[in-house]
Amino acid sequence: MMSVLEIPRIYFKGNVSWDPVTTNNYPVNYDETDCTTVLPQNLPTIQDDVQAFRDRAVAQIGASGNWNPHGTYRSSFYETAVCGFDRGHGTQTDDPFATSAVNFTGMLVDLEPFGSVSSQLFFDSMLFGVEGGYSIQLPRTSRIIARQINFGRNTSRHTAIAGIASVIWTTCFAKANGLRINALDSGILADLKNALEADDVLGLSVRFNAYRTVYYDNAALTNGSPAMAQEAQQLADKIAGGGFQPNPARSLIVGVVGLWRKNEPVHEPGDRALIQVGATPAVGTASARCNVDSLVIDLSNSVPEVDVALTKQDLGRLSVVAIDQSGAVQEELGSIPYTSYDRTAYEASAGLVTLPLAPGMAEKIAGLNLQVNTVQGPILREQAFRAIPLTPNFYADQETATSASFQVYEHGVPVGNGVAFQLNQMSSDGQTVEISIPMTTDATGIAKVSLSAALPGITAYVPSFPSQTVSSLSTQLDTYMYVRVLPDDPQIGALPPTWPNVYKYVLSNWNAMAPCMDNWLRLDDPEQIRAYATVLKRLTDPAAFEHFRFMPITRDMSAGMRSLLYAWLDSPKDHEAELPSRVRLLKNVLRTQPATAVQRREEATLPLETMTQTELSRSLRGGPKGN
Structure with a gap:
């Protein structure tokens, strides 16, 4: 149903960086029910607790795989550009809009931070091309959601953490929300702009697949390897030596821009769902759309890579059929050669494969189930509902x-x-x-x-x-x-609005968890906090929840915490109580343990073949890794 599988559509490819704070991926550090940072609680002052927590997060780099305690949550496209389009004659590149840059920056937040299946990107806008030139300007309608994570995507064994996986990211942009296309003499942009005038077209949809994730900027790393331990130690040493040390991961992406029609979901594919078949699936779940004269199958999240060169697994020629409820083949719809789903084809058309349909065939198969077969048997079968x-x-x-x-x-x-x-x-x-x-x-x-x-x-x-x-x-x-x-936390909201209370019960949570904030606002400095009172109220207002700069980025401030913070911001200054703690970020040595103690034990690993999905999901966050 999702109209990126009809024409016109635009393809893009490139890279994305992921820079989350990973410290809250561990239950020892974070209480996802109470929305609080788990501070030591056994030191003389709350400031000591915060500092000890920061030091512990650094110690966890080698000990527990906490690969980015200084993250900023930001995710940005880089070296990403339009690479082709389809106006009804297959993939083409002969348009002035081809090769235009794609710009995007969002905040990566997991609703459920201990696992990897609830990720989302909060952002304000997306831009294809250049304002004033060929461009598609896309103010946000809704956040971007990750779904259909495929834990079997990369089978090369040359992977670390989430390197085994791929995932589909989707959102839609309403034409009523300021969407603008500056076509000039671009044929594909003119096609999109004209298509937006249809009453049943709500706007544009953007779907992209992220895969081949690399950590520590080293594609050769594997979980539990000496090289991984060395990279972790080097990061811990850099932090101990002073300065701000974010450590983003990065992935490859392929994507598509197309129409968003009425009744289509905003955040994930709503097309005909082709579900993986078998106890050891050969491919990941796909989706398909029957147009008047074509069947388009989205294999962007499906066919595994088998080596470091990202060679696609050769499954042979794939046959596509329509079956009835008994599994009997009713219609043979065509076949897909390896050259249509190999790496070159994948990167050129974002994994989309098109089969021509005979006149009237779309109507004949509307109530049948689609199935994709190899010579060994079915690998994908439609789940009707x-x-x-x-x-x-x-x-x-x-x-x-x-x-x-x-x-x-x-x-x-x-x-x-x-x-x-x-x-x-x-x-x-x-x-x-x-x-x-x-x-x-x-x-x-x-x-x-x-x-x-x-x-x-x-x-x-x-x-x-x-x-x-x-x-x-x-x-x-x-x-x-x-x-x-x-949580509503009425007991926190009812506390006297003093600086010690605001810091202990509200701000210390993020002062400990997110050292990146020191670069913009010292959460342990009451004078700075008061100076930005108006801005803070605007950024923490629930009405701004979808905005890129909403605070806290993790969207986990309770109503009671917000009430206490606002009451203090509105109160007169208490000169005796409002003294900055100056928890140290840019320090020369770790306060509670030397850098040599950072890697105090080997990171636990589990056999990849026997891991459950829950274990795989947790392994991409704070759980034991697969190997």
């Missing part, structure tokens, strides 16, 4: 009544009234089903569920249909929603 959350990463405040909605699709088309399914409420790691909630769609194909916000915490919701059995969340098989209920 999908329930997609309208808000896949959902935040709520404790004791605030709220609800969430799911749009149900059949073969990529919204259903009508009366379609039943189960909504499985799960633990935050997606490992355990807690309750199953019966759901039924209304006339528009939407089903709503009331969300309990009685207690703070994080919950996963995974839909399943009668033909499906769900025991744990699978990012390759399931759609899902994550809900985070932030």
Whole structure:
């Protein structure tokens, strides 16, 4: 259904950097229910606790794989540009818009920080081309969401941490929100601009796949290797030597820009879902769209790379068929040679493969299931029904009544009234089903569920249909929603609005967790905080939640914390109590332990072949790594 699989569409490729603070990926450092940093609590002052926490985070670089304690949360495209387009005649590059730069910077935030399946990018705008020249200017409508993470993407064994995985990132931009296309004499931009005038086109959709992630700027690293330990030690030594030392990872990306039509999801593919088949799947889940005269299959997240040169696995010629409910082939739709999904083809067209359809074929297969086969058998098979959350990463405040909605699709088309399914409420790691909630769609194909916000915490919701059995969340098989209920903390909001209280119960959390803030605002300095009172209120206002500069970046300030902070900002200055602590960032030596103690034990690793998805998800954050 998602219209990046119809024409016109634009392809781009390049690189993206990831610079999150990784310290909150560990339960020993962070309480994701209470939204608080786990400080030592055994030192003379809160300032000592904060300093000890920072020192401990550095010690965890080698001991626990905490690869970026000085992160900034920023993610930016670099060396990224338009690489082609399709106006209905296959991939082309002969347009003045081809090779135009793609600019994007966002804040990378995990709703559930102990795992890797709830990532999102908060941003303000995206730009293709140059303002005043050929360009697509895209003010944000909604954040970018990561879904369908594929933990089996890179099989080369030359990977570290998230290097094994790939993931689809998606968002849409409403034409009513200031979207602008400056086409000049570009044919592809003129096509897009003209297509936006249709009543059922809401705007543009951008979808990109991130893969081949590299850490410490060293593509040769593997989990648990001596080289990884050496890189970790060098980072710890640099921090101990003084200065600000962010350590971003980086990935390759391929992407596509296309139309966003009515009834299409904003944050993930809503096309016909082709689910991986078999106990040891050869490929990752894909999606497909039947246009009038073509079938377009999105393999951007599917075919593995097998070596450091990123050679695509040769699965042979793939046949595409349409089958009935019994599995019998009803229509043979064509075949895909290796040259259509190898590395060259993948980078040229973002993994999209097009098969021509005979006249009337799209209508004939509308109610059948698509299937992709190798000579050994099926590798992808359509899952007819999908329930997609309208808000896949959902935040709520404790004791605030709220609800969430799911749009149900059949073969990529919204259903009508009366379609039943189960909504499985799960633990935050997606490992355990807690309750199953019966759901039924209304006339528009939407089903709503009331969300309990009685207690703070994080919950996963995974839909399943009668033909499906769900025991744990699978990012390759399931759609899902994550809900985070932030605590109200009335006891904090009721505290006297003094600087000691504000620092201890509010600001020390991020002063400890995010040393990067020292570059912009000293969270331990009451004079600086008061000087920026107006700005702080604007940046922490819940109304600014979607903005790039919202604070805290991690979106985990409780209502009680905000109330206490605002009350103090509005109070008269207390000259005796408001003394800066000056927790040290740019220091010459670690206060509590020498640099030589940073790598105090070998980082734990698990056999990659036997790891569950939950273990894989945690391994990309603070859990034991696979090897």
